[in-house]
Amino acid sequence: MKKAGKVVKNEAVSAWGAHLDTLVENKLTLTHDEAELHLYETFQQAQLIQLRFNAPVMTSMLSGRKVMHLREMAPFNYQPGESLLLPSDRLMQIDFPDATFEDPTRCLALTISDEFIQEVVSELNEQVPRVETSDQWQLDTDNYLLQNDPEISSLIDKLIRLFRENNPFKPFFVKNTLRELIVRLSQTQVRTGLLQQTSQHLTKNRLAYVVAYIRENLTRALSVEELCDKACLSKSHFFRLFKSELGVSPVQFVLTERIRLAKAILSNPAKSITDACYESGFNSLTHFSNAFRSIEHISPRQFKRQLFGLN
Secondary structure (H helix, E strand, O other): OOOOOOOOOOOOEOOOOOEOOOOOOEEEEEEOOOEEEEEEEEOOOEEEEEEOOOOOEEEEEEEOOEEEEEOOOOOEEEOOOEEEEEOOOOOEEEEEOOOOOOOOEEEEEEEEOHHHHHHHHHHHHHHOOOOOOOOOOOOOOOOEEEEOOHHHHHHHHHHHHHHHOOOOOHHHHHHHHHHHHHHHHHHHHHHHHHHHOHHHHOOOOHHHHHHHHHHHOOOOOOOHHHHHHHHOOOHHHHHHHHHHHHOOOHHHHHHHHHHHHHHHHHOOOOOOHHHHHHHOOOOOHHHHHHHHHHHHOOOHHHHHHHHHOOO
């Protein structure tokens, strides 16, 4: 790694209790049989700092902002709540446009042995096969940028705590948490593919076909039996596979899609809350309001006011 920061006084201490050796990418490394956790802090602006790892790596932003320069990708802002999966030996060049001593940029890099990743993925495919036999669970580490969901965020926080613990059970706890993280990341990638590139999977994945069917028929009642029929699966099998690959039940997915449609309708100044209710498939304003609040944590009226800056 290319270092650009000056050495600082030994009495200066990082957020993780280690002495600061440099103001740019000051690092604390913690080890496990299957992984290494690197915690980084940068306290001054810097440009094109080079970094690479000799194992597949998941990086996650904790505070501040970076600008990432990666092969075959335009430079992009990298911010808290986001993670990036990269293969072994992939060069990163990093800008720190906002870092200061009072407000440092913090991130982590978690390297995991490729053998361990393949072991977990193979076990996942054996025990929880995907809906289509031609599809396999896998972990794509080729410049894969993702928004952390609550489960992944929780696992990241847990790993930081576990790696720093002095506990005789630490190796056991870390290994199990790494296993869960690999599974969650694989689920996230499958779910993202089915939901964001649905049309690419229509002819080869029954769940993608059901997702498209739900989106095309949101404004009318959709029974579980109808969706099972479209997937050519029994009810129990359909429920299990839908939740396995999409992370939610079919009923919850339909509700979430209707709220997504309602938000788009509410974004039109000419549309009312009543319009959004009935045009997104709800048959009761009370039900619509309660469902909207359960997902968005605000009422439809508050959403519309915030959207247009109304009092």
